[in-house]
Amino acid sequence: MRRAASVLTLGLGLAAGWAAAQPCDKPVYLTFDTGHMGVAPLVAQVLQRQGVKATFFLADERTLDGGGSLDEHWAPWWRARAAEGHAFGSHTWDHVVWRGDERGAFRMQPTAGEQAGQRLTMDEAAYCAELKKPAQRFEAMTGRKMLPLFRAPGGKTSPALLAAAQRCGFTHVGWAPAGFLGDELPSERYPNDRLLAQALRDIRPGDILLAHLGIWSRKDPWAPAVLEPLIEGLKQRGFCFATLREHPKYAALAAGR
Template identity: 70%
Template sequence: MRRVVSLLAGIVLAGLSAVQAAGSCDQPVYLSFDTGHMGVAPLVAEVLKRQQVKVTFFLANERTLEGGDSLDEHWAPWWRERAAEGHAFGSHTWDHAQWLADRADGSFALRPSMGAQAGKTITMTAAQYCADLQRPADRFKAMTGQAMLPLFRAPGGKTSPALLKAAQACGWTHVGWSAAGFLGDELPSERFPSQQLLEKALTSIRRGDILLAHLGIWSRHDPWAPAVLEPLIAGLKAKGFCFATLREHPQYGVRVGALR
C-alpha cells in the first residue's frame, strides 16, 4: 500500500512540475494601460480575459465618452471586476497633470488636461503633488476594497529628478515604458494605421519591455483596441513571450511590500 501511495504521490508531483514548467516563461513583457476616454475599456477587458493576460492599469480621473469621468460611479463596477481578476493598479495623478518645470522654491509647474484647471499652468508643492498621486489610490480603494501599488506614471512620462525625489519621499516610484513598448495608440491613425503599429510592435518588442497603451485616445479615429490588442498578444505569445504585471517586475516588484 505504501508503495502505491508513494507511486501516486510521485505521479502527482511530476504532474505538478510539468504544469509549472508549461506555465513558466523566461520572456516576460509587462503590458500597461493608462486611463483615457474609456470607450474601448469593455473591449480591452474582453480581450484580456479571453487571452488570460494580466496587466497593470495607471488611473487618472479622465473625461469619458459618456460625459462622466473614468473613476466615477459609472465605472466603479468595471474597476472592481478588473481588480477581482488579479490585475495590478498604479496612480496616474488625479487630473492628468503633466510636469512642465521645477520652480526655484521647490514647487512644480504642471498643466492638467482634466478637471477645473484643465489647460492652465498651475503650481504644486511637493506635498500637494504627493496628495495628487494619493487621490486615485484612495478612490481605487473605495471602489474595489484593494490597495493600489505604490507605483505611478507621470502623464506624458514627463518628470524631473526633483519631481521623482519628491514622489519617492512620500512612497511613490515612477514607472515609464520601454522605447519599443510605445505601442502607438496615441498617434494619428491617418499616418500610423493599426496594421503598421502591430507589425512594428511584433518586430521590436524584447524580453522585459514595459508596454504602454490607453483605454481610449480622443485623437485616434481608428481605435487601436481591439484591432491591434488581440493580434499583438497572440503574436507575442507565439514568439514565446508571456505577460506579467508590474508586481512581478524585477525592479518594481520589490515595492509591492509597501502597499498603500
C-alpha cells in the same frame, strides 16, 4: 467509461496546471493608462479571453459619456479588474502634466478636472495629494490597495519631481522604447497594421508596454484592431505576460519590502 472520462478530465486539469506553473523566461509587462474609456470593455474581454494580466495606471479623466474614469459608473468595471488579479498604480488625479520646476514647486498643467488646460504651480504637498487621490479612490471602489507606483502623464518628469514622488511613497514607471504601442499617434500616419508589425518586430523580453483605454485624437482606434493580434503574436514568439508586481525592479516595492 465514466472512470475513463474522469481520469481524462483530471489529466487535462493537471496538464493545464503544469503549463500554468512553467517559468516565464520572456516576460513583457502590458500596461494601460486611463483615457476616455471607450475601449475599456473590449480591453477587459481580450485580457480575459487571452488569460493575460496587465497593470493599469489610473487618473480621473473625462470619458465619452461626460463623466470621469473613476466615477461611480466605472466603479464596477474597476472592481471586476481588481478581482481578476490585475495590478494598479496612480496616474495623478487630474492627469497633471509636468511643465517645469520652480524653487520648491512644479509648473503643472492638468488635462482633466475643473482646471484642465490651465498652468498651475504645485508645491510638493499638492503634487503628493495628486498622486494619492487615485489610490484612495481605488481603495474606496475595490477595497484593495494600489501598488506604490505611478506613471507621470506623458512620461514627463524631472529629478526633483521623481524625488518628491519618492518622498510621497511612489516610484515612477515609464515604458520601453519598443513598448510605446502608438495608440495615441494619428492613425492617418500610423495605421494599425503598421503599429502591429512594428511592435511584433521590436518588442524584447522585459519590455514594459504602454497603451490606453481610449484616445480622443485617434480616428481609427488601436485596441479593436491590434490588442488581441499583438498578444497572440507575442505568445507565438515565446513571450509571456506579467504585471508589474512581478517585474524585478518593482517586485520588492509591491511586496512591501
